[in-house]
Amino acid sequence: MGRPTIKDVAEYAGVSPKTVSNVVNDYEHVSDRTRAAVREAIDALGYRINIAGRQLRRGRTGMITLAVPDLDIAYFAELAHHVMPEAERRGETVLIVETGGRREREIAAVQGFDAEFTDGVILSPLALQPRDLARRDTRLPLVLLGECNPPGTADHVAIDNVSAAREATAHLLSRGRRRIAVIGGALRGPRNTGRLRTMGYQQALDAAGVPLPNDLVKPVPAYRWADGATAARALMRGPERPDALLCLNDHLALGALRALHEDGWSVPKDVDVVGFDDIEATRYSIPTVTTVAPDKPGIAREAVGMLLDRIDRGNADDTAVEKVAGHRLLVRESSGG
Amino acid sequence: MGRPTIKDVAEYAGVSPKTVSNVVNDYEHVSDRTRAAVREAIDALGYRINIAGRQLRRGRTGMITLAVPDLDIAYFAELAHHVMPEAERRGETVLIVETGGRREREIAAVQGFDAEFTDGVILSPLALQPRDLARRDTRLPLVLLGECNPPGTADHVAIDNVSAAREATAHLLSRGRRRIAVIGGALRGPRNTGRLRTMGYQQALDAAGVPLPNDLVKPVPAYRWADGATAARALMRGPERPDALLCLNDHLALGALRALHEDGWSVPKDVDVVGFDDIEATRYSIPTVTTVAPDKPGIAREAVGMLLDRIDRGNADDTAVEKVAGHRLLVRESSGG
DNA sequence: TTGAAAGCGCTAACAC
DNA sequence: GTGTTAGCGCTTTCAA
Numbered sequence: 178m179g180r181p182t183i184k185d186v187a188e189y190a191g192v193s194p195k196t197v198s199n200v201v202n203d204y205e206h207v208s209d210r211t212r213a214a215v216r217e218a219i220d221a222l223g224y225r226i227n228i229a230g231r232q233l234r235r236g237r238t239g240m241i242t243l244a245v246p247d248l249d250i251a252y253f254a255e256l257a258h259h260v261m262p263e264a265e266r267r268g269e270t271v272l273i274v275e276t277g278g279r280r281e282r283e284i285a286a287v288q289g290f291d292a293e294f295t296d297g298v299i300l301s302p303l304a305l306q307p308r309d310l311a312r313r314d315t316r317l318p319l320v321l322l323g324e325c326n327p328p329g330t331a332d333h334v335a336i337d338n339v340s341a342a343r344e345a346t347a348h349l350l351s352r353g354r355r356r357i358a359v360i361g362g363a364l365r366g367p368r369n370t371g372r373l374r375t376m377g378y379q380q381a382l383d384a385a386g387v388p389l390p391n392d393l394v395k396p397v398p399a400y401r402w403a404d405g406a407t408a409a410r411a412l413m414r415g416p417e418r419p420d421a422l423l424c425l426n427d428h429l430a431l432g433a434l435r436a437l438h439e440d441g442w443s444v445p446k447d448v449d450v451v452g453f454d455d456i457e458a459t460r461y462s463i464p465t466v467t468t469v470a471p472d473k474p475g476i477a478r479e480a481v482g483m484l485l486d487r488i489d490r491g492n493a494d495d496t497a498v499e500k501v502a503g504h505r506l507l508v509r510e511s512s513g514g
Numbered sequence: 515m516g517r518p519t520i521k522d523v524a525e526y527a528g529v530s531p532k533t534v535s536n537v538v539n540d541y542e543h544v545s546d547r548t549r550a551a552v553r554e555a556i557d558a559l560g561y562r563i564n565i566a567g568r569q570l571r572r573g574r575t576g577m578i579t580l581a582v583p584d585l586d587i588a589y590f591a592e593l594a595h596h597v598m599p600e601a602e603r604r605g606e607t608v609l610i611v612e613t614g615g616r617r618e619r620e621i622a623a624v625q626g627f628d629a630e631f632t633d634g635v636i637l638s639p640l641a642l643q644p645r646d647l648a649r650r651d652t653r654l655p656l657v658l659l660g661e662c663n664p665p666g667t668a669d670h671v672a673i674d675n676v677s678a679a680r681e682a683t684a685h686l687l688s689r690g691r692r693r694i695a696v697i698g699g700a701l702r703g704p705r706n707t708g709r710l711r712t713m714g715y716q717q718a719l720d721a722a723g724v725p726l727p728n729d730l731v732k733p734v735p736a737y738r739w740a741d742g743a744t745a746a747r748a749l750m751r752g753p754e755r756p757d758a759l760l761c762l763n764d765h766l767a768l769g770a771l772r773a774l775h776e777d778g779w780s781v782p783k784d785v786d787v788v789g790f791d792d793i794e795a796t797r798y799s800i801p802t803v804t805t806v807a808p809d810k811p812g813i814a815r816e817a818v819g820m821l822l823d824r825i826d827r828g829n830a831d832d833t834a835v836e837k838v839a840g841h842r843l844l845v846r847e848s849s850g851g
Numbered sequence: 852t853t854g855a856a857a858g859c860g861c862t863a864a865c866a867c
Numbered sequence: 868g869t870g871t872t873a874g875c876g877c878t879t880t881c882a883a
Contacts, residue, residue, distance in 0.1 A: 182876055192854085196852090198877070202878085226630065233860065255586060261612055270631070275595065288562075402798045431795070461772040521860080530869065532870060532871080567859075856882100866870080
């Protein structure tokens with residue numbers, strides 16, 4: 178015989194399938210005796226509910242998707258680590274999907290792939306275009322993390338990237354740094370995370386009356402260790418040698434640290450280094466890395482909450498919600514802390 | 515109207531539901547004309563298959579569980595990063611679950627939790643006891659990773675931990691190190707990863723005729739940065755100061771590196787450091803860390819393959835399969851590389 | 852407080 | 868090459 182069904186349990190306990198269902202779902206109006214009998218039957222038969230039957234009937238899977246670029250990026254692993262228990266606390270299971278930061282995979286995620294797996298999606302996009310959202314032909318509830326597509330398109334949680342970068346830059350300026358490079362930055366283009374943080378950097382320079390240095394805003398192919406190392410090496414060997422590196426995530430900062438070490442530069446004596454995300458490695462590296470710490474538990478809580486709200490409301494088409502998560506600058510050895 | 519079903523598509527295209535199903539499932543014997551018409555209807559209606567109906571009918575969910583202690587441990591994030599595309603390549607979706615290394619969560623994982631979510635489980639256990647497997651009252655296909663419970667209980671993939679540790683220790687001995695400490699090791703107790711690696715360490719010492727130093731096998735509460743730092747500090751300040759640290763994973767090694775730096779020790783001049791797992795951080799730390807690199811893609815491929823085999827065979831009760839994944843020692847700066 | 856009947860969306864088996 | 872029928876396991880009426 179195959180796996181026991183609710184019918185088998187019912188037969189064994191001498192009740193109807195509906196009664197078993199009532200017990201399984203903690204329905205109140207079940208006599209203690211019946212409940213006990215059903216429980217016993219469940220144990221005896223080793224019954225486990227078949228989620229497919231339930232979700233077919235209920236029209237909900239009890240699962241939500243968390244789509245991130247890459248679990249190899251510690252920030253996303255840490256984020257997942259916070260999202261999963263938060264979802265579990267609220268009775269949902271999380272399906273993690275890696276997009277690789279590729280646009281077609283991100284589009285697939287906001288479309289619910291080709292199958293309707295989950296009740297909603299939390300996506301941390303990198304390549305998604307505003308028009309991809311506009312074209313979305315589904316009511317699949319969606320919450321966006323980090324990247325700031327034109328507000329109003331979807332629910333969204335992020336830190337205040339402009340302020341965060343402004344504070345980090347102001348910190349470097351207050352240490353007398355004037356030739357501050359931005360690794361992973363962008364002086365123009367869409368208002369993605371890199372652009373917003375570069376704007377904050379520019380604002381801090383403006384406020385201090387420091388002119389924007391030439392050629393020190395350096396884009397990178399990705400926010401990985403190797404990219405930080407390459408960029409730092411190029412900047413330090415270039416004509417406009419910086420005295421500080423504002424790295425737009427911690428992996429870039431740690432990669433930069435390594436390249437600086439190899440080229441014989443001392444941090445923070447010759448050059449300061451600052452990162453974003455507060456991944457665990459920055460607390461143990463040599464030197465430890467000053468970083469902007471986003472409120473990860475808060476982001477996870479808000480994202481899950483917003484998504485479940487939308488799912489519960491049937492994703493009614495009202496206006497999108499914007500939430501700003503907290504952040505703080507943790508000054509460590511790499512900038513004199 | 516709600517989400518379109520296969521019936522709606524059939525009506526729109528003027529065919530039967532079964533024909534739509536055939537098209538969706540890439541069944542061969544469908545005329546091009548029909549196929550095109552169905553495709554068009556699908557696009558027009560924005561139809562996406564409802565996975566619940568399919569899995570109810572097919573008796574398979576197309577999902578497998580990957581249960582790891584903690585995504586914050588880079589090794590497990592990297593492992594997940596390899597398992598997901600491998601599973602996808604084979605048409606399966608991966609549900610990641612964190613156990614926190616807690617026994618009751620690991621038991622729940624091998625039992626399939628209380629719901630029938632997935633078709634099988636890949637578990638990387640830490641606290642699971644042999645008797646937990648013996649007691650298992652389910653036919654849920656299972657593959658174990660890493661920890662070596664009594665062979666024969668379940669399919670199992672791991673590197674040869676004894677050999678790996680022996681090689682790493684031999685490497686340190688060949689550099690003239692004689693007072694080699696083991697952070698995370700165990701001289702007795704169950705044959706878990708820590709014990710096996712300590713056995714390899716002992717074998718290498720024996721082979722070289724080096725007596726086992728006193729008090730240098732140091733257990734740790736967990737394999738995290740902080741634990742490595744604490745252990746390294748204690749060892750270096752203790753009465754039996756080591757000249758090398760064999761750290762049983764890279765997080766321990768990186769934490770140790772930090773503690774050594776803080777106490778003014780130079781690596782590798784004063785003391786060598788070796789880790790396990792080859793996480794990306796070890797390639798960028800200062801100094802870079804010598805480590806045992808397991809064949810992660812191979813582990814992922816074997817684990818997924820073994821699990822799907824079992825699922826396809828209906829988990830017939832034949833003997834468990836043992837697979838040994840490859841590994842190699844990468845000598846880096848922390849031991850003179 | 853419990854039970855009977857119906858049907859969620861899909862596909863296997865079989866007919867045509 | 869395509870359609871009909873039946874039923875996967877569950878929960879939602881509604882009735883008893």
